[in-house]
Amino acid sequence: MRTTVGIIGAGPAGLLLARLLHTAGIDSVVLESRDRAYVEQRQRAGILEQGTVDVLRAAGAGERMDREGLRHDGIELRFAKRRHRVDFPALTGGRSVMVYAQTEVCKDLIALQSKEGGPLLFEAEALAVEGADGDRPRVRFRHEGREDVLECDYVVGCDGFWGVGRKAVPVSLSRVFERTYPYAWLGILADVAPSHDELVYARHDRGFALLSMRPPVTRHHPSEEVASLPVESFVSRLYLQVPADTRAEEWSDEDIWDELERRFETADGWRLERGPITQKSVTPMRSYVHEPMRYGRLFLAGDAAHIVPPTGAKGLNLAVGDVVTLARALAHEKETGSPELLDAYSATCLRRVWQAERFSYDMTALLHRAPDATPFDDRLRLARLERIAASRAAETDLAEAYTGFPFE
Template sequence: MKTQVAIIGAGPSGLLLGQLLHKAGISNVILERQSPDYVLSRIRAGVLEQGMVDLLRQAGVHQRMDAEGLVHTGFELALNGRRAHIDLKTLTGGKTVMIYGQTEVTRDLMAAREAAGAQTIYEASNARPHDMKGEQPYVTYEKDGVEHRLDCDYIAGCDGFHGVARQSIPAETLKVFERVYPFGWLGILADTPPVNEELVYATHERGFALCSMRSNTRTRYYVQVGAEEKVEDWSDERFWNELKARLPQDLADKMVTGPSIEKSIAPLRSFVVEPMQYGRMFLVGDAAHIVPPTGAKGLNLAASDVSTLFNILKKVYEEGRTDLLEKYSEVCLRRVWKAERFSWWMTSMLHKFDDNDAFSQRIQQTELDYFVSSEAGRQTIAENYVGLPYETIE
């Protein structure tokens, strides 16, 4: 079998890239080691930057998002009980974010790909890229016990942090930057109304908390826990009590609780690998970088990678601009590192660090107070939160 672009991974980044390529008349095949139901069972982020919203509209998969998604013009910071509003729309000249779950984005992209008749091979195990440095790369995989070969012009590794794409690149050619944080996020999903019409990021002497949502009837809440904590040690009652203790009293008093429908602990890390390409294979999204979820950048960074790779490949096939291929990593990394910085900053400012001395604690409090009380500081937070602009490919 032969195609122009082989995509490893049918998560939102692989599906979005495939949809954009298909609309541009560039053939592609997606290989996914899991089943469609498994892919849709992943509970992930739900805050979409303006740039990703625009990209989904460009891909023609925006109808349900526009009908069911929640446009947020701001969010709140709760600083040890004091509430401060970040007016995104005013501070950024009209930009907003969209609350629409990653699972729903994936579902929409799957439906669009099926309707278009584009090929996704699910339960394709042991996928392996070959000859990435050559003129004719290919991917081998197994399906129903039979090995297959997919010849292509280019390979997109959209298979996540633990995927095979990055692992197929010789380790000595990659430079890894990583910071592992000494805590995680315990999160629950519940069919309860949101406690606030906008997201609330709370810092408290007991630790960080986040009040988020997937819709007007489904909420996603998080509390900071130690890295050694086990999810089975947290009953729903214990979680709700801890969350309320970290929120301003007026929010805690009106919070509607209920049974969790999903509960998990996510470790926090910052991770970047350079370069993001190896010959004719390009790393996209979590395959190349991870951010703490505090700044809502993970899925959105993957989307900006997709935009960059799509626009480069479009110029390659339409204009013969193969010179642009070597710019992929450079362009992506400029935006990646800015998002890494913002996510690190949000994490550093809002979480409790047990090893912080008294001086460090005061600096943390003063830094956050300065940014929130300054118009320029709030504008910096807002422009990073709605997402920095995508770089034009020329």
Template sequence: MRTKIAIIGSGPAGLLLGQLLTNAGIDNVIVERASKEHVLSRIRAGVLEEGMAGLLDEAGAGDRMRAEGLPHEGIDLAFDNRRHRVDLFGLTGGKRVIVYGQTEVTRDLMDKRAATGGVSIYQAANVLPHDFNRDRPYLTFEKDGREMRIDCDFIAGCDGYHGIARKSVPEDAIETFERIYPFGWLGIIADVPPVNHELIYANHERGFALCSMRSTTRSRYYVQVEADERVEDWPDQRFWDELRRRLPQGTAEAVIAGPSLEKSIAPLRSFVAEPMRFGRLFLAGDAAHIVPPTGAKGLNLAASDVRYLFDGIREYYLEKSTAGIDDYSQKALSRVWKAERFSWWMTNTMHRFPEQGPFGQKIQHAELDYLFHSQAALTVLAENYVGLPY
């Protein structure tokens, strides 16, 4: 096969890039190692910045998000048995976020790709990028027992943290930065009404908790747990009891419990790989960076990578300029590191770190107390939460 852009990975980053390219008349093929059904079964983030929402509109895949997504104009931070609202809309001059699950984003982009004739190859085994440091890169993979090859101009590695794109880069050409946090998030999804119409982030002496949602009838809740905890040790009733312990009394009493539809423990890490371009191979999304979910930045960072990468590729083909692709890594990483900083700050402010002891807890309390007595501090939080400009 021959195409202009070979995209590895059919998650939101790969699908979004592919659709923007298709709309611009730039040939592309997506190659994915998993099945379509498996990709759609992944349960991930659900808070979209305005920039991400705008990109879905630009791709022509935003109609259902606009109809079914939940616009949020604030968040609550809970501590000292009280809830304090952060007015995102008022502090940022009218910006908001939209609660809309990553699974739904993926489904909408898949449907749009099918409707516009985009080529996606699923269940491709042993995908490998070749010669991306030369003028004629290509992909090889196996499909239905046959070895396949795609020749291309550029390769976009949108295949996640464990994908092959970053692993294919020589070790001496890439530098990584990582912070592993000493805890995880135990999360459940249940078909019960959310306890609040906006998200609640709770700092409690027993650990962090988050009250989120996927819709007005489906809730997503999390509690901080030890890194070595097992899902099997957390029956539903234990989870609901622990969640209520970490919320202000009035909020805890309003929580409606129900059987979990999904339950899992996610480790927390901060990770960045630099640079994000290697000749004719580009990294985007989780292939290049991971953030702890506290700041709701993972999916949104993938979108900003796609914004910069698509603009650069479009300039290359339509304006015969390499400026955009030459600047891609620097532009993307500038925004990545700001989001890493914000996610690190949210994680350090809202979670319990055993090694920090009583002194660390006092510092957290002082930080939160200062936050709600400073318009400037609240504005910084709000600007970062709704998303820094591209």
């Protein structure tokens, strides 16, 4: 099998890259080790920056997002039982974010790829990238019980931290920067309408909490009498800071709701609505950057090259920035014959990556309480939150970073 661009991984990065290349007249093949059902059900990030929203619309993948997604024009910061809303459009010249789960982005892009794009092979496990430093790189993969080879002009590793893409970069050329945090997030999905219409980021002496949501899901009414009538099911997504070694089953539903109430408490009587918890999971927290993001004709994108703690909602959006940059570079090379933008890919992406890493680290340190935090540390973070609430300049810096750094 032969193609121009071999893409390993059918997450949002690989699928969007395939779509962008298709619109630019560049053929590709996508290899995904999991089956389609797994990819379309894999729960991940749910906040899309303004730039990501714009790219999906331009790629023809925005129709359902615009219909079902939730546009958010701000977030609320809570600290010392106070509430402060950050108004994104007022601070950024009209920019906002969209609540629309990664699973839904993948469904939309898979549908487009299946209808209009090149081959998308599920249950096709990439085994190795070979010859990346030459003119004809190859991906060895296993599909339908036999090994095959995908010959390419370029290979793109969109296969995450554990994939074969990053492993194909020689250790002697790799530089790794990372930090592991001493806490994690206990996340729940609950069948209850969100208690606030925007995301709430709460700092508390007992630890961080986040109130989020998923767009309403239309389901059939369980009653036989009205079985033909659809009902709108609201879903809340909430998180608690917990020790890094926490197991989800250690927390009862009642204990989770009690702790969320403590951390979200305000002086104005705001109430947290409770409901049945349908899912619990623990998310570890780490920061990671692999440099460079290119080796010969192999390019890394998304989690294969960088990981951020989820506090700043940057993971999916960074992956989008990577593949937008790479698609532009490949289109430029096709149109002009010049490799200039391809040669600049790693440096171009890393400028944005490090700004996102900085913002994600700052948000994480600001809102979480470290196990060894001192009263002095606590007062410094409280002073920083008070500064954001009182200073338009400080508030603008947060709003600009949250709604997204520009794609270069």
